[in-house]
Amino acid sequence: MSLYLILALMTAAAIFAVLWPLSRHPKGEGNGGHDVAVYRDQLDEIERDRKAGLIADSEAEAARIEISRRLLSAADAGAVRDKVVTTPLWRRRAAAIVALVLLPIVAITLYGRWGSPQLPGAPLAGRLDAPLANRSIESMVAQVEAHLEKNPNDGQGWQVVAPVYMRMGRFNDAVRARAQTIRLLGSSAEREADLGEAQVAAANGVVTADAKATFERALKQDASNLKAQYFSGLAAEQDGKPEEAARIWRGILTSAPANAPFRPLIQRSLARVEPNVREVEPNTPQPGPTQEDLAAAQQLTPEQRQEMIRGMVDRLAERLKADASDFEGWLRLVRAYAVMGDRDKAREAAQSARNTIGDDAEKRKRLDDLAKGLGIEG
Structure with missing residues (x-):
């Protein structure tokens, strides 16, 4: 009334x-x-x-x-x-x-x-107690955050909200939540790998020194952790070590089931460092380089290795000239030039990518964040 x-x-x-x-x-x-x-x-x-x-x-x-x-x-x-x-x-x-x-x-x-005069009022407490299917993700996160503000040492609460932050794109909050989870519940290979994943996402795909150390801690506890293995290969690629990245990713594909959902991602990653790679069959000997090839590669001088890396980057640049719509390829090219210390070419590649993506706000933000993280903005 x-x-x-x-x-x-x-x-x-x-x-x-x-x-x-x-x-x-x-x-x-x-x-x-x-x-x-x-x-x-x-x-x-x-x-x-x-x-x-x-x-x-x-x-x-x-x-x-x-x-x-x-x-x-x-x-x-x-x-x-x-x-x-x-x-x-x-x-x-x-x-x-x-x-x-x-x-x-x-x-x-x-x-x-x-109107709806027959509907009763819906106080906030009642809405928060509603079934999960009837609630928005924002209201659930707000409830968890309110709980954690009063109970900052609730490790389970931090563990629950961390993956939700990842799905919402709140990567810095995800890093904080996963670090708190490890502090309160203890370290494990899975938790360390999850933390590293959040750190990479917060750095716009760059495996930073902190993230690399996190994945190393995960692999020390479980050398078969797939997430830590994949990002270790990505770190090797970004550090200008394509042969090491290829070795890690080939190992994942060899031991993975044929229907593993992550196989396409690993195959695409492997194709970046070995453009002529063919499909690696699961649970079969690796058709990769022979022992003689590996020994020859180890005997390469630093200048020869640098030349090999330069050749791979040049091939990627040529491919992007022919097909400029590969946005992920542009990100890899910008990152590769920056890792090699060729900052002018990194800026040129970033500008070419901007011209390609046009008014796509999401892609432009990813590119600008990458350039800022690599120190080549402007």
Whole structure:
């Protein structure tokens, strides 16, 4: 009933605001008529003074002009008031009837037809206790955050909210949540790998020194952890060690089941460092380089290895010239030039990528964040 009372009071206030001007009655001529009479008396007095020789003709003319101006203004104001007060009484009464009767009836009719007066109120506590299927992810996260603010040492709470932060794109919050999980619940290969993944996401795909150390801790506890293995290969690629990245990723593919959902990702990653790689069959000997090839690669001088890496990067650049729509390829090229220390080419590649992606805000943000993280913005 309190809702209906509030609505009734609001309606009454609106009606009063409409009726108040209509209920005010004019008071006839008012001050306007009095002013006209005063100015006319002043004109007569000036004329008497002029004839009696009390004021000069020039002074009398100037005073007469000024008082005449005021007289005209007062007369105009009175005419406007006369026009206003001629509003018929029946019109004011009709407006009052509409405001008092018709408006509330129309409002109640519309609300009864399209509103929901039968629904009860829904306080915040009740909404938070609603079934999960009926709640938004933002409300659930807000509830968990409120709980963690009061209970910052609840490791399970941090562990629950961390993957949600990842899905929402709140990567810095995910890093904090996963670090708190490890602090409170202890370190494990899975938790360390999850933390490293969040650190890479927060750095826009760059495996930073902190992330690399995190994955190393994960692999020390479980050398078969797939997430840590994959990102270790990515770190090797970004450090300019494609042969090491290829070795790690080939090892994952060799031991992975044929229907493993992550195989396409590993295959694409392997193709970046070995463009001519063919599909690696699961659970079969690796068809990769022979022992002689590996031994020869180990004997390469640093200059020769650098030349090999340069050749791979140049091939990627040529491929992007032919197919500029590969946005991920542009990101790899920018990162590769930056890792090699060729900052001018990294900037050129970033600008070429910007020209390609056009007005795509999400891709432009990823590219700008990468350039900023590599220190090549501008």
